[in-house]
Amino acid sequence: MLLEELTIVVPTRNEERNIRLFLGSLPIGVRLIAVDASQDGTAEILFNHALNPTTVIFQGGTIAQARQSGLERAQTEWVLFTDADIAFPPEYFQQIVFLSFDNIDAVYGPKISLDDYQNTYRWFSRGQSWLDAVGIPAVSGSNLLIRKEVCLKAGGFDPELPCTEDSELGWRLRRKGYSIHFLPELQVIATDHRRWQQGWVQNWIHSMVRGGLMYLGLLPEKYRISDWGYWLSPSYGPSDILRMES
Secondary structure (H helix, E strand, O other): OOHHHEEEEEEEOOOOOOHHHHHHOOOOOOEEEEEEOOOOOHHHHHHHHOOOOEEEEEOOOOHHHHHHHHHHHOOOOEEEEOOOOEEOOHHHHHHHHHOOOOOOOEEEOOEEEOOOOHHHHHHHHHHHHHHHHOOOOOOOOOOEEEEHHHHHHOOOOOOOOOOOHHHHHHHHHHHOOOOEEEOOOOOEEEOOOHHHHOOHHHHHHHHHHHHHHHHHOOOOHHHHOOOOOOOOOOOOOOOEEEEEOO
16 A cells, blocks of 8 residues: 555544644654544644644544544545554554555554553453454554545444444444454554543443443443543534645
8 A cells, every 4th residue: 555545534632742742653744634623732733743734624523423524534545543642653654555455445453552551452452353353343443444435335433422433333344244354463552541540440341341232232322322422522613624735
C-alpha cells in the first residue's frame, strides 16, 4: 500500500494534553481528518502543529458518529481509524507499506503501553488474539485499517452506540463475509491511561459483559444505546468543516 492511498481519521474531545504527541508520530504527508467535539484548545493545536493535509470537522454526538463523519469525508481507498491518546511507533507505517493487502478488506492491531498498565494492555491484546482465532473480531477503534468502500457497504458505524462501536463493526464485517484479520505486530502505543485509572476492574467487566451480550444479541436496546457517554456533548449546530493544507 502507498501512504497516498490512506486517510487517518481521529475523533478528538478535549485532547489538549495528548494531541501534540499524536501528531508528532504521523508520517509527513498522510491525510488527516479530525472530528472534534472539544471545548479546550485541541482544534487550535491541530491547525497550528499538524504537518499533514488536515481537515477538522466540528461535531458533537457519539464517537460512532464522529468516526462515521470522518469515513464519509475521506477520499482515499483506505481509512485508518485511531484515537488521539495513542502514538504510532516509527515502524507502524513501514509495516503498512510492505504488507500485502490482496483479498484483505480490513486489519486491526493491539494497543500497548510503554509505561503504566503494561500487563493490562498485554492481556487485552491476548484476548483479541484468542477471539480472532475462534472467528470473533475484537476490533479496537484505536487501530483499525479498512477499505472505505467495504466499510460503507457494511453499513459503517452504528451512530447510536456511545462505545463498542468498533467491535460491533468488526462483527458485522465478518458476518457479511468480508476479510478482517488481527495483526499482533501492528501495534500502537497508549499515551493516556485515564480510563484504566478510573477503575481497571470496572473496565474489564464492562468490556466483557457488554461486548458479550451485544455479540449474542442479548443486550436490551435501552442499554445498547446508553453507556458512560464519553462522547455525548453539546452539538456545535450544523457541521462546520474547516480545511488546512500544509
